[in-house]
Amino acid sequence: MEKENQIFGIRAIIEAIQAKKEIDKVFIQKENQGELMQELMKTLKKNNVNFSYVPVEKLNRLTSKNHQGAVATISPVSFYDLETLITSIIESEKKPLFLVLDQLSDARNFGAIIRTAECTGVNGIIIQKQGSAPVNGDTVKTSAGAVFNVPICKVEHIKDAIYFMQASGIQTVAATEKTDNTIYDINFTEPTAIIMGSEDRGVNPSVLKIVDHKAKLPMYGTIESLNVSVACGAFLYETVRQRLI
Known part of the structure; x- marks a missing residue:
């Protein structure tokens, strides 16, 4: 994954979705059920954003930053109606x-x-x-x-x-x-x-x-x-x- 095309951290992803960024997919750590994560899940479902649950090892491979159990990829293209x-x-x-x-x-x-x-x-x-x-x-x-x-x-x-x-x-x-x-x-x-x-x-x-x-x-x-x-x-x-x- 190209680093410039990813967002890491729960709050950052929520804000990106609310700002109508072209989020392609969000990878969520399995068994992460914190309050902020629940807010992210509500935001994903409300905006119909594609997501999948993955092991924490997958997230660690995607980024070495403090991802808090969530990494999103931004689409390099805009989508058409x-x-x-x-x-x-x-x-x-x-x-x-x-x-x-x-x-x-x-x-x-x-x-x-x-x-x-x-x-x-x-x-x-x-x-x-x-x-x-x-x-x-x-x-x-x-x-x-x-x-x-x-x-x-x-x-x-x-x-x-x-x-x-x-x-x-x-x-x-x-x-x-x-x-x-x-x-x-x-x-x-x-x-x-x-x-x-x-x-x-x-x-x-x-x-x-x-x-x-x-x-x-x-x-x-x-x-x-x-x-x-x-x-x-x-x-x-x-x-x-x-x-x-």
């Missing part, structure tokens, strides 16, 4: 292409996906506030700086974002093995949002129920799945191929 972004893209007469990352948790995978997204003309990436990979130094490095070029939206619920995109005339396509359709059966020349799932369980079943299309990559080896960033690249470049024709 989903409705404003989609409306502006549609009004610009572009054929929208969005990525929805359903609780992708690895910062390096996130960075690799952002890099490919920038190269393939993705108009925006949508992530959920809770449970998503942090936008930190690893993300910036792995994206080769592309994180500064692709708008990223943080939303309360992925499903609400999908409903809004569908209502805006954008077809939603989930990457999943739970279908007979391959990516070559999908018309990606339409305004499209591609939904990629988490590394361990894929797209959430509740999300799969509401998407317009489901598609998979043909697999011929003995390993049953690709790394999510590689799979995402295959989906995006099939979209590029179709739109070039």
Whole structure:
């Protein structure tokens, strides 16, 4: 973690949240139940800030300062409002292409996906506030700086974002093995949002129920799945191929 992108200490984190800083994630020491910590937890939940409980050893690795059981990471980028972004893209007469990352948790995978997204003309990436990979130094490095070029939206619920995109005339396509359709059966020349799932369980079943299309990559080896960033690249470049024709 880059030191300039972190805040340590309970009171400092509370003040940063109240000052509307772009807090990406807060790491909380397990079994720390002091009065000030309870105030921090209330503030996190009230403002829907992403947090996780970790052992004190993790916090000590993040900083050598007196962290009081809490370290926060500040996002190096500002996040976009989903409705404003989609409306502006549609009004610009572009054929929208969005990525929805359903609780992708690895910062390096996130960075690799952002890099490919920038190269393939993705108009925006949508992530959920809770449970998503942090936008930190690893993300910036792995994206080769592309994180500064692709708008990223943080939303309360992925499903609400999908409903809004569908209502805006954008077809939603989930990457999943739970279908007979391959990516070559999908018309990606339409305004499209591609939904990629988490590394361990894929797209959430509740999300799969509401998407317009489901598609998979043909697999011929003995390993049953690709790394999510590689799979995402295959989906995006099939979209590029179709739109070039």
